[in-house]
Amino acid sequence: MAELSPFGVRVASGTLREDGGDGVVLPHRWTEEGVQAGPATNGAQVLHLAVALCVLNDVYREAQRLEVPVHGVAVSVDGSFDDVWASTGIDYDIRLDTDAPDPTVQLLLEVVEEVAEIPRVLRAGADVRRRLT
Template identity: 40%
Template structure:
């Protein structure tokens, strides 16, 4: 699965496009009022990526188990130090509304923790490389 994320920012515009397998979507995130970047920072988006991944994977894995989920809430927290420092103390909490037994939901949560792709990407420490500008 090929995924691309692009931001084009100027003082007047903040255009964000994400794409998976040719399916493009725009994400409305305003720019900073004075220009020069987004009003949302990268750490917030990283934590949102973790929360979104886990939420989506809960529904995917629940469907595979024939478990009905009414709602999911995922809250990710962590810390960033000084400029250039990586995040630390990242943790997340999950709340699921379902008529299924609590033991079944807890088992589902533990399983999704092992298969959530964004979580596993960070846990593995995948290399990020800068390519030459075109």
């Protein structure tokens, strides 16, 4: 996985977890040892963690549905911002530890690209506003 910017994050589970890495360990329904996630020291990283965790979760969910064995998942997410803090785009990379053949892995990744909810919301644009009391 590529070097991350100060806004980049990584989440990992199973055989692709790195003990002692940046971040925290979060409980996870598909992995006994949880998901290592981080860093989360600024708002940009928290935004990127939302994407990373969503993609990781959807890899497990869709792999189960497609009967693809998954031993580990690592997702790195990075992006940048312009001078007025508008995102210039978010990129993510998925690494899998699986015994599945490459065509099956590619199908899984295509399905995840289509169904991952947080990336879909961000692609569509979200109206964020302060609630007036």
